[in-house]
Amino acid sequence: MSIALRKRHVLGEASLDREAYSPANTSAAATTPRLAVDNVTLEYRTRQHVVKATQQVSFNVQEGDRFVLLGPSGCGKSTLLKAIAGFLTPAEGSIRLDGNTIHGPGPDRIVVFQEFDQLPPWKTVKQNVMFPLVASRTLGRKAAEQRALETLEKVGLGRFADAYPHTLSGGMKQRVAIARALAMRPRVLLMDEPFAALDALTRRKMQEELLALWQQEGFTLLFVTHSIEEAQVIGNRVLLLSPHPGRVRAELGCADDSLHSLGSEATKARTQTIHRLLFENEVAP
Numbered sequence: 001m002s003i004a005l006r007k008r009h010v011l012g013e014a015s016l017d018r019e020a021y022s023p024a025n026t027s028a029a030a031t032t033p034r035l036a037v038d039n040v041t042l043e044y045r046t047r048q049h050v051v052k053a054t055q056q057v058s059f060n061v062q063e064g065d066r067f068v069l070l071g072p073s074g075c076g077k078s079t080l081l082k083a084i085a086g087f088l089t090p091a092e093g094s095i096r097l098d099g100n101t102i103h104g105p106g107p108d109r110i111v112v113f114q115e116f117d118q119l120p121p122w123k124t125v126k127q128n129v130m131f132p133l134v135a136s137r138t139l140g141r142k143a144a145e146q147r148a149l150e151t152l153e154k155v156g157l158g159r160f161a162d163a164y165p166h167t168l169s170g171g172m173k174q175r176v177a178i179a180r181a182l183a184m185r186p187r188v189l190l191m192d193e194p195f196a197a198l199d200a201l202t203r204r205k206m207q208e209e210l211l212a213l214w215q216q217e218g219f220t221l222l223f224v225t226h227s228i229e230e231a232q233v234i235g236n237r238v239l240l241l242s243p244h245p246g247r248v249r250a251e252l253g254c255a256d257d258s259l260h261s262l263g264s265e266a267t268k269a270r271t272q273t274i275h276r277l278l279f280e281n282e283v284a285p
């Protein structure tokens, strides 16, 4: 067993994950996770320096999970997402999607970023959503247009299909980015602090909408945040990472936490547990 795994606290629902790691299960096709991150160390190399972003990180995401990576600034959350998206190759370890090692970007993994400028401004909302479908040859133009319009309806932007991004609010632009990603029907939807630049009210609304979309569509989500509350609200499973370089601190089941349970004793107790685990000293191997 790796050091990272031995250091891991396993709490609540995370016992499921412990089973997924047991040697008896590793060869069984029935337990192949949607995403398997195994002992992954990620580095940025320049001529002068090597910056280690994560060290021997392991976790599994199952189909239909809302899996959250939570940790302090600089712990390597975005770098992990980049590696899963295929933009970065691990210095150590492996990342597998449905059992196949990831070697580069693909239409089966789409990222939604925080930035409002992720939509090309010269394309209408509909053209933005159609673009990856057509560019990846997932669908022809006519079918892509149909899929784009259907998906825009789902995120409440049907009336804005012919608008240009600069005429939309920040929340609306993020809805377009989500629609563009969901239209591709990815194996896993990757979201890198997608609501962090929004005001508090819009952020809350977008969290509600994302959860409603998940109820409706049942996609697999990997979501990065440094907000404990957002992690609890969005995630059914939350992976806590240590400060730079990111190592796994713990994994928690947060399926019972929701926007409606924020004042409850159980949710508050879990918030305290997360706080303690994030900020306590490194656990000895």
Ligand SMILES: Nc1ncnc2c1ncn2[C@@H]1O[C@H](COP(=O)(O)OP(=O)(O)OP(=O)(O)O)[C@@H](O)[C@H]1O
Pocket: 044, 051, 052, 053, 071, 072, 073, 074, 075, 076, 077, 078, 079, 080, 226, 244
């Ligand atoms: N292109 C890069 N070149 C060199 N180092 C980088 C690069 N991008 C990130 N890093 C470093 O890698 C580490 C992890 O960065 P990363 O952006 O993944 O953290 P993060 O947890 O997503 O932080 P935040 O929550 O602030 O976005 C940091 O020390 C950062 O300085």
